[in-house]
Amino acid sequence: MLDELEKLYTQSLETLGSAQETAVLEEWYRDTLGKKGKIYLMTRQVGQLSKEERPIFGKRINVIKTELQEAYDGRLGELKSAELETEIASSAIDVTLPGRPVTAGGLHVVTQTLREIYRIFGDMGFQIYRSPDVETDAYNFELLNFPPHHPAREMQDSFYTEKSDVILRTHTSAGQIRAMREYHPEPIRVILPGMCYRNEQITTRSSIQFTQVEGLAVGENITFADLKGTLTEFAKRLFGADRKTRFRASYFPFTEPSAEMDVTCFLCDGKGCQICKYTGWLEILGSGMVHPNVLRNGGYDPEKYTGFAFGMGPERITMLKYGIDDLRLFWRNDLRFLQQF
Ligand code: PHE
Secondary structure, three states: OHHHHHHHHHHHHHHHHHOOOHHHHHHHHHHHOOOOOHHHHHHHHHHHOOOOHHHHHHHHHHHHHHHHHHHHHHHHHHHHHHHHHHHHHHOOOOOOOOOOOOOOOOOOHHHHHHHHHHHHHHHOOOEEOOOOOEEEHHHHOHHHOOOOOOHHHHHOOOOEOOOOOEEEOOOOOHHHHHHHHHHOOOOEEEEEEEEEEOOOOOOOOOOOEEEEEEEEEEEOOOOHHHHHHHHHHHHHHHHOOOOOEEEEEEEEOOEEEEEEEEEEOOOOOOOOOOOOOOOOEEEEEEEEEEOHHHHHHHOOOOOOOEEEEEEEOHHHHHHHHHOOOOHHHHHOOOHHHHOOO
16 A cells, blocks of 8 residues: 555656646646545555554655645746746737827916016015915904995905904905014015905906915105006016006005006007007006005004005916906816916
8 A cells, every 4th residue: 555655646746747737736736635635535544554554654645745735836836937927928018109198287377477476576575475365354454444334345345254254365465464463673575475255256357266466565765666666677577678667546445645557568569459458558456655554553653664565466467468358267277278378
C-alpha cells in the first residue's frame, strides 16, 4: 500500500505540473486533496495495515499531503499570473488614440470686470474691504441717514427676514459704516465689492441680485476735487484715456452733495448711438461727499474729517462695455453666451 501511495504521489505531481488552466487545477484539487479525494480514500485504508506499518504509512501520507498542498499553491500562483499577463496583453491600451479634450474653465465676464476694477483702485491705493451680505436695517439704512419712513427707502425695496431687523443688503453702502467703525480715526481708502439684493421684477435691466463696488475715502482735507479726480482717473483707466467725464447733481441720503458720473460713450465716441440712447453719455456710478451724520455714525468728527464715497454696478458696466442688452444673460449659465468673453 505504501507503493500505491508513492505512485499516487508522483502521478498527482505530474498532472499538477501539466495543468495549463486554473479550472483544471481546481478539478485536480477536488480529486486529490478534496474531502472525498484520493488522499482521503487512502487514509481510510490505514486500518487494513499491520500495527508496525500503520505509523510509517501515517507519517508518509501526512508529508505527502503537505507537499501536494504546497505544490498546488505554487502552481496556482504561476497560472494566475500567466492568465493575468495574457489578459493585459490582449486588452492593451492603444496609446496612439487621441485623448478626450478637457475643456478649460474661465472667469465669468462680470468677475473679469470686477477684477479690472480691483486692479485700478488697487493701483490708486484702495484696499478691498469685505462686509456681510446679510445686514441689519441699521447698517443698510438708518446709520446711512435713511430714517425709518424716509421716501428714499422706496428706491430699494428689500428682502426682509423673520427677524424684524435683519435684511439682505440692498447696496454695498452698508459696509461704509462697518469700515469706518473698524478704522476710526485712521484715514480710510477702501473699495467694498459684493452681491446686493432687491425685491424687484426681473427684467432685461433689473434683477433681484447684482454686484456692486462701493468706494470710500475718509481723512482730513478730502474735497470734492479728490472725488472728481479719483473717479475721472478711474474712468479713463477702465474705458480708455480719451474718455471724458461729467458730473450731474443727484441725491442720496448718505452723501451731500451727491453726483452721478457719466462718461462719453465709447461706442460712438459721444456722437450718439443706440447704447447711449443718442445722448453721447453713459451713466456709470453714483457718488458724493460723505454726509456729516454718516461720518458721525462711523465714529469720525465731521468738523475734522471729510470723505467721499461712490458706488457702481459691474453688470451695468459690463453691459455697456460689450453692448449686452439683457441683464438676465449673466445668470442663465448658457455657455454660448459665457464663452464669448
Ligand atoms: N448706494 C447707492 C446705490 O445703490 C450708490 C452710491 C454709493 C451713491 C455711494 C453714493 C455713494 O444706488
